[in-house]
Amino acid sequence: MIAPGFTGGMLDRADPLRQDPEALAAAMGDWRARLLVLDNFEPELDGEGRLVWTTLADAPEGSDLLLLGLDNGKPCFAALTPGMQPPEGRPMRMFGLLDRFAPGEAATYAGARSLLDWHTRHRFCANCGAGSEINRAGWGRKCPRCHAEHFPRVEPVVIMIAEHDGRALLGRQPAWPPGRYSALAGFLELGESIEEAVAREIKEEAGVEVTDVRYIASQPWPFPSSLMIACIGMAKDDTLTIDKHELEDAIWVSREEVRAVLRGEPGQFLPPPPYAIAFTLLTEWANSQVG
Template structure:
């Protein structure tokens, strides 16, 4: 089974450094310390598909501490004051997503989400005063009301409903022609993972689901989600599609799914890309896991 993209990170996040100014200062003075090269929120890759790093003196915004790669301190720069996060994902980034080294992809996911969070949370949610970076970049503090704010992760369920050896997949109109994938949606307040899976499938496709089993998870840094992949046992197969959420939804057999995963030109649909957890989820379902 293909590991989900943006997982497999090996960086020591070194939480101790976030709480000790002296340790952070030592990491910043270390001649081996490196800064991740970003253009806005997009990384730069070398010819081998690895992330490009430079010296800390190239930082244009405040330094955010990522952790240690072995003994090497790794940093990323916050966006310069007044610069907002670019909306969405650039075409340049789309071209890189299937080239990433696995460990690099995980590191980039953390860096991108952190930089984006700072760019979007410059003011206190309690009193609206400007906030300042603290804890080595892993928080913002309000000098007015003293509230502390930390990077948030938005949980998203992504799931397949199965019914008598078939998997329910849907598509959105913005996707490439012929692509079908797992359904997905954000968890709501006061809701368990299993409840969210049942609700989303019924809302989007009109299918009632009973038992739900967890498969895998994936950080998704656009901007900062945690994808929670599940398989739900459908109690029926009648579809009532919510056209505000989906363009289409269909039931596919294991043979259909295996053909799509293999890239067979005769397949009934195009599978999601390998870096997406939906690809891992389809592999798990097709293997009967």
């Protein structure tokens, strides 16, 4: 299976260090400690697709250091700077970098980006409204008034293909590049299993009922902090009733056509980019046994 983008992280997450203020202070004073170079939320990459690091001395004044983990014992940090705000939408420059990451580097960036984003959005206690403080080396916040603790959350998203008679159901959204089709997707809702969410989303978006949902793979998606859960379900029939609020169009495509498109040959659709788990999902389906 093709490894989904943003996976393969190589940092030791160093959970014991997060809980030991003295050890954390020592890590910050370690001459080997490194600071991730970011332009607001966007990374810098060298010519080999690796993240660029500097020393903690370059941390902006007034910033808070968040521990990302250890790289062969070297402490790695990201700086949460005053007034830092995540960009609106998806910056084109950022998405232009995603194909350039060396293996494992995107996973480190994903963790840093999601953690920084979470702090910018959760500066106040959800329990009493007081300003909260950074805790656990950046992997939590604590309220000085009511002492409630808050931790980063991951939002689960199901992303899926419905299969019928050797064909896969793909959809497109208006904001995508012309001709691009991909797997359907939607957030898991309260009180749902993964299988139930897959069935509900396909029914809502395309009017297709599915059964026998099976899990394929997962991928962190740091825009801002989702976990994409890729699945395939078997459709009862191929009649489409498209929800135009969710999809611009939906089509059924054969294995042979998907294989050709993934090889770069022309077809009736453009595939998702290789760093998206939809690419992994389509590839896995296209290469699976027929029938």
